[in-house]
Amino acid sequence: MDLDFLIDAFLAVVIGGLGSVRGAIVGAYLVALAANLALTFMTGDVATAVSFVVVIVILLARPSGIFREGRAIA
């Protein structure tokens, strides 16, 4: 469904760091790269799941995104 674009955009922005335009660009590249690399080696829905695992790992390493300084509390 077209709703998937909504998710991709959301993922890109959060991975890059909210409030950072640079982050959105880098985030978009990362999301697209993860999704398409996974798609090269796996079938459709498994690839989606794998790109989501990449997202989880990035967010665990940097909870407020790649280009955002300042830590989340906790």
Next chain:
Amino acid sequence: VSRTLWILPLVVAAAVAFPFLGGGDAYNLQLAGDALALGTWVMGLDILVGYTGLVSFGHAAWLAVGAYTFGYLAQQGWDAVPALAVTLVVAAALSWLMGIVATRAGGLAFAIITLAEGVVLYTLILHTGFLGGGIGLFGVPFPKIAGLSVLGSERSLYFFALVLAVLSYLALRALTASPAGGFWRAIRDDRVRARSIGIELHRYEVLAFVVAGVIGAVGGVAFVVLNAGIGPSQFDWTQSGLALVILIIGGSGTIYGAVIGAFIYVFASNYLTSSFASTWQVYFGALFVALVLLMPGGVAGVARLTSGRLRRRLA
């Protein structure tokens, strides 16, 4: 809360009487059962969203965990009581694992991680052969309850969902009134302050996540019994959005608001689809926007406001 103690027995009495009164034809009874199942599922989400202030975009996972575990055991001929116990344990273990990961980050990152976990679980389930694979789990028989074959008629299914909903509501109300409930609200209102007075944020956030997962799975149990199965479209990520829509319509931070929201959603969507087969979502969207604009606190919020005003006027 204690001043409104008489409302719960009244509502339960009305719910028990419902199948025996005018509104109890088979179709409405089925819808009411569905609403109770979805309401129970969303009640769990309220602990995260309404009480702890963590917005989850992966609540559909718990509907699936409850439905698949219980449904699979029922297919193996298990009795409902041990099957429910095993389902609760599985849901608690899984939500503990996923909660530890998700609560490492707050705010939007939490929303994204829960969304991602939901998608991963969705894919895992659809690739597990003995769970029916990409078709879903179907042909789930009615399990016996403590050795008795009481399930079968629409009325019995409705009561099954009702019992699970009431038990879940009582459990959640006791939990939110306990010290843990106070900690959840403190975390929701101000994380910095909560931590500075010594609340272990991570620990209580994981606890909220586990409670949400377990109660969500109870909703899944009711769902799989009522529908004799569950299909992939019933627990994909858009269903997690549905859980939030139901919670916002009903009113978060109240627990019972989830059930109100589920009734509005189930009845509105069913009667809208019968009149506007392909465009019903346009009307439901308009209804949703209107409800959010007119009642920012959901239906439960308005109910609380008017009952407070009435009480003041009478006093």
